Amino acid sequence: MTVPLKDDARFVETTIEDEIVVMNIDTGDFFSLRDTARDIWRLIDGEHDRLAIVTALAQEYDAPESALAADLDAFLAELDAAGVLKSR
Amino acid sequence: MPRLCPDIATIEHPAVALLARETRWRAGPVPRILDDVALADGEYILRDDRFLFRTEGGIGFYYRRGEGITLEQPAAADPRDVRLWLQGTTYAAVAAINGLFPLHASAVTHDGRVYAFAGPSGAGKSTLAAALGREGFPLFCDDTLILDLAGNGAVTGLPGHKRLKLWPDAFALARAERHEQVASDYDKYFARPAGSVITDPLPLAGLIFLDQGPDPALATMTPGERVARLQDDHYTTKLFALAGGPRSIAVRFDELARIVARIPMRRFLRPIAADRFDEGLRFIADYIRDTRAQ
Numbered sequence: 001m002t003v004p005l006k007d008d009a010r011f012v013e014t015t016i017e018d019e020i021v022v023m024n025i026d027t028g029d030f031f032s033l034r035d036t037a038r039d040i041w042r043l044i045d046g047e048h049d050r051l052a053i054v055t056a057l058a059q060e061y062d063a064p065e066s067a068l069a070a071d072l073d074a075f076l077a078e079l080d081a082a083g084v085l086k087s088r
Numbered sequence: 089m090p091r092l093c094p095d096i097a098t099i100e101h102p103a104v105a106l107l108a109r110e111t112r113w114r115a116g117p118v119p120r121i122l123d124d125v126a127l128a129d130g131e132y133i134l135r136d137d138r139f140l141f142r143t144e145g146g147i148g149f150y151y152r153r154g155e156g157i158t159l160e161q162p163a164a165a166d167p168r169d170v171r172l173w174l175q176g177t178t179y180a181a182v183a184a185i186n187g188l189f190p191l192h193a194s195a196v197t198h199d200g201r202v203y204a205f206a207g208p209s210g211a212g213k214s215t216l217a218a219a220l221g222r223e224g225f226p227l228f229c230d231d232t233l234i235l236d237l238a239g240n241g242a243v244t245g246l247p248g249h250k251r252l253k254l255w256p257d258a259f260a261l262a263r264a265e266r267h268e269q270v271a272s273d274y275d276k277y278f279a280r281p282a283g284s285v286i287t288d289p290l291p292l293a294g295l296i297f298l299d300q301g302p303d304p305a306l307a308t309m310t311p312g313e314r315v316a317r318l319q320d321d322h323y324t325t326k327l328f329a330l331a332g333g334p335r336s337i338a339v340r341f342d343e344l345a346r347i348v349a350r351i352p353m354r355r356f357l358r359p360i361a362a363d364r365f366d367e368g369l370r371f372i373a374d375y376i377r378d379t380r381a382q
Contacts, residue, residue, distance in 0.1 A: 032312025
């Protein structure tokens with residue numbers, strides 16, 4: 001089971017109020033994360049694999065795991081495209 | 089060596105003294121190449137602690153930290169153009185290289201604190217700041233606000249180094265006194281504001297982004313929106329993109345984050361029709377007074 005990993009050398013982040021703002025330091029592009037996206041970002045810690053992340057989200061959000069899994073996969077793809085994840 | 093801002097140089101504040109020292113200029117030849125990169129007219133380069141800029145009219149500026157500015161003027165150069173570029177892009181680059189944060193904004197003060205107005209060119213920053221003078225808000229700066237983030241988490245605004253400049257149709261709205269034209273091909277005029285001008289560094293208390301709307305209103309902004317607007321309005325964003333390097337970007341991000349976390353920010357929506365200008369003016373004046381009273 002794949003464990004998604006952040007590429008720490010390629011971004012900086014900060015938490016402001018209830019959002020996490022992440023900037024790719026190679027491109028200067030940044031994005032902000034709220035709600036589910038923020039929680040997923042925090043769970044990408046090198047210890048949670050994909051299934052563990054879905055399980056953790058299911059405990060927090062009232063949604064079927066299949067839907068959460070789909071959201072997770074889509075979000076991971078976005079993070080990968082943004083250049084902040086290590087290649088799998 | 090002449091000082092760029094002789095009035096400001098007398099103020100005893102480390103950042104103000106730093107800028108006064110670093111913006112001293114002398115006449116001399118300016119290189120056309122920086123680190124093997126040739127510079128064409130109308131372009132600029134910022135690398136580490138050096139800045140090289142040449143206008144389309146051939147006026148050259150070279151700055152290196154600790155050495156001041158070298159200025160090369162063609163014989164036919166209009167002194168007004170020289171001053172415009174010296175006090176604008178060059179000054180902002182010097183500030184950024186020296187760890188200060190230049191912001192494209194005009195600002196006023198109220199009760200010892202700075203309230204700044206940001207937005208793209210033509211948004212009405214100067215007009216609004218000037219007009220607030222007749223509501224009892226002294227002018228703090230026009231067009232460029234330099235922030236000092238050095239002191240214990242505080243965000244300090246440095247007093248303006250440039251004279252107020254207004255478009256011709258703004259003088260009636262601002263009730264400012266019109267003086268000479270700014271530059272040969274720039275249809276703004278220097279202006280004397282209706283109220284007083286502050287020359288002391290003061291803490292920044294609010295940042296207001298100017299937008300258009302059907303009626304005067306203030307809109308809150310999410311942290312992400314605040315970062316985005318502050319990034320867009322960062323005077324030297326383009327300069328530092330040219331400088332490149334992860335360290336510069338990371339440093340600037342940290343500065344953005346500190347400002348966003350500490351300074352209240354709002355979007356000020358207001359109608360652009362001239363006959364409703366005073367309505368918006370009174371609205372924002374009341375907001376500033378109410379904010380300070382809290």
